[in-house]
Amino acid sequence: xxxxxxxxxxxxxxxxxxxxxxxxxxxxxxxxxxxxxxxxxxxxxxxxxxxxxxxxxxxxxxxxxxxxxxxxxxxxxxxxxxxxxxxxxxxxxxxxxxxxxxxxxxxxxxxxxxxxxxxxxxxxxxxxxxxxxxxxxxxxxxxxxxxxxxxxxxxxxxxxxxxxxxxxxxxxxxxxxxxxxxxxxxxxxxxxxxxxxxxxxxxxxxxxxxxxxxxxxxxxxxxxxxxxxxxxxxxxxxxxxxxxxxxxxxxxxxxxxxxxxxxxxxxxxxxxxxxx
Amino acid sequence: xxxxxxxxxxxxxxxxxxxxxxxxxxxxxxxxxxxxxxxxxxxxxxxxxxxxxxxxxxxxxxxxxxxxxxxxxxxxxxxxxxxxxxxxxxxxxxxxxxxxxxxxxxxxxxxxxxxxxxxxxxxxxxxxxxxxxxxxxxxxxxxxxxxxxxxxxxxxxxxxxxxxxxxxxxxxxxxxxxxxxxxxxxxxxxx
Numbered sequence: 001x002x003x004x005x006x007x008x009x010x011x012x013x014x015x016x017x018x019x020x021x022x023x024x025x026x027x028x029x030x031x032x033x034x035x036x037x038x039x040x041x042x043x044x045x046x047x048x049x050x051x052x053x054x055x056x057x058x059x060x061x062x063x064x065x066x067x068x069x070x071x072x073x074x075x076x077x078x079x080x081x082x083x084x085x086x087x088x089x090x091x092x093x094x095x096x097x098x099x100x101x102x103x104x105x106x107x108x109x110x111x112x113x114x115x116x117x118x119x120x121x122x123x124x125x126x127x128x129x130x131x132x133x134x135x136x137x138x139x140x141x142x143x144x145x146x147x148x149x150x151x152x153x154x155x156x157x158x159x160x161x162x163x164x165x166x167x168x169x170x171x172x173x174x175x176x177x178x179x180x181x182x183x184x185x186x187x188x189x190x191x192x193x194x195x196x197x198x199x200x201x202x203x204x205x206x207x208x209x210x211x212x213x214x215x216x217x218x219x220x221x222x223x224x225x226x227x228x229x230x231x232x233x234x235x236x237x238x239x240x241x242x243x244x245x246x247x248x249x250x251x252x253x254x255x256x257x258x259x260x261x262x263x264x265x266x267x268x269x270x271x272x273x274x275x276x
Numbered sequence: 277x278x279x280x281x282x283x284x285x286x287x288x289x290x291x292x293x294x295x296x297x298x299x300x301x302x303x304x305x306x307x308x309x310x311x312x313x314x315x316x317x318x319x320x321x322x323x324x325x326x327x328x329x330x331x332x333x334x335x336x337x338x339x340x341x342x343x344x345x346x347x348x349x350x351x352x353x354x355x356x357x358x359x360x361x362x363x364x365x366x367x368x369x370x371x372x373x374x375x376x377x378x379x380x381x382x383x384x385x386x387x388x389x390x391x392x393x394x395x396x397x398x399x400x401x402x403x404x405x406x407x408x409x410x411x412x413x414x415x416x417x418x419x420x421x422x423x424x425x426x427x428x429x430x431x432x433x434x435x436x437x438x439x440x441x442x443x444x445x446x447x448x449x450x451x452x453x454x455x456x457x458x459x460x461x462x463x464x465x466x467x
Contacts (some may be wrong), residue, residue, distance in 0.1 A: 002448060056330045079454055086455050089455070163320075225308070225312070228308045236301060236304075240293075246293060
């Protein structure tokens with residue numbers, strides 16, 4: 001396993017490296033996806049929306065890191081109360097991931113909506129970026145040996161932590177890659193918001209099926225895997241929402257409101273929100 | 277105004293999606309039940325010694341810099357921080373006061389901070405740790421780097437947080453401060 005990589009004399013920890021790679025690739029692909037959606041409205045809009053997405057992801061990154069750091073300090077309040085200057089001491093693992101991700105997502109959406117990009121356009125573009133980022137993160141798990149698989153007799157099993165195991169991280173990386181390709185391919189043909197809900201359905205299905213091969217899942221009720229239960233719930237919600245899209249199919253280009261003179265949309269929200 | 281023929285299509289689509297959701301629910305429940313995590317796999321993994329979160333910390337024995345021998349397996353039942361370091365490594369030197377402070381703070385709860393020096397002589401380690409930065413926590417010498425290899429250490433400092441069962445709860449690569457050490461200690465200190 002490779003907890004660190006040595007590149008050109010530098011020793012780089014793999015986990016944070018793959019977080020950076022996942023963020024970079026995800027934001028690049030999300031930006032390109034938003035550019036394609038912008039071009040659906042006005043061809044000249046492609047570059048503007050792509051640029052806006054890059055700006056938004058940088059702002060979201062800063063906001064996410066700040067919130068993650070402050071939340072971590074809040075969780076360990078007594079330590080930081082006794083030594084307040086420690087707040088400026090950035091060390092491995094001193095960020096609270098969940099609050100940071102929520103803050104980053106909120107800032108990304110808010111920033112783009114302030115620049116007149118519809119909410120569902122943001123979620124659709126981000127869905128493609130998230131699928132790409134997940135594929136990269138899973139490759140990182142494979143390299144570090146995290147989230148390893150169950151023992152197997154299959155010929156493609158690999159020796160991890162003393163046993164021949166399913167390379168489940170590669171199964172997961174492949175499935176997220178396939179989901180990303182699928183979403184990218186259909187991006188411009190689907191209705192507003194539909195790409196996002198397809199990510200929910202595809203991602204849930206992937207977790208539901210592939211979590212079965214993992215050896216590290218949290219469990220309840222004698223071995224029932226919690227991620228599978230959550231994934232089944234999300235899958236059903238996703239299918240329910242997609243059923244509304246299927247009942248009133250409208251290609252994205254036909255129902256998007258036209259841009260104003262500057263080439264931007266007049267409303268922050270778009271048609272799919274009215275359909276449900 | 278919806279034409280009757282369109283209404284039939286919409287009704288068909290609704291039936292299709294309802295059916296799909298029922299099938300997904302049934303298959304999903306079946307698959308979840310079929311793929312329960314087998315208890316024998318959990319038991320098998322719990323007995324493995326590997327340098328990874330969730331596994332038992334690999335056993336080793338090394339000489340203390342001040343004399344005597346340390347054996348990891350004799351520490352079972354008590355929380356332990358294993359810190360791989362060297363005197364030539366600036367981040368390792370920087371985190372020494374924080375490690376010392378944590379050792380002092382949690383010693384009453386049975387916590388031991390163990391510094392595993394990588395490949396240096398006892399004189400160099402003693403000079404730096406005991407005389408320059410005045411640490412008191414136990415230090416052992418991994419002169420052949422065998423324990424470092426056993427733990428897959430490829431960067432210094434690397435710190436393993438081992439709980440009372442001897443299981444690794446977290447691994448942190450890079451220099452730690454008091455806050456990040458307390459965070460790790462909270463995971464291993466609970467009985």
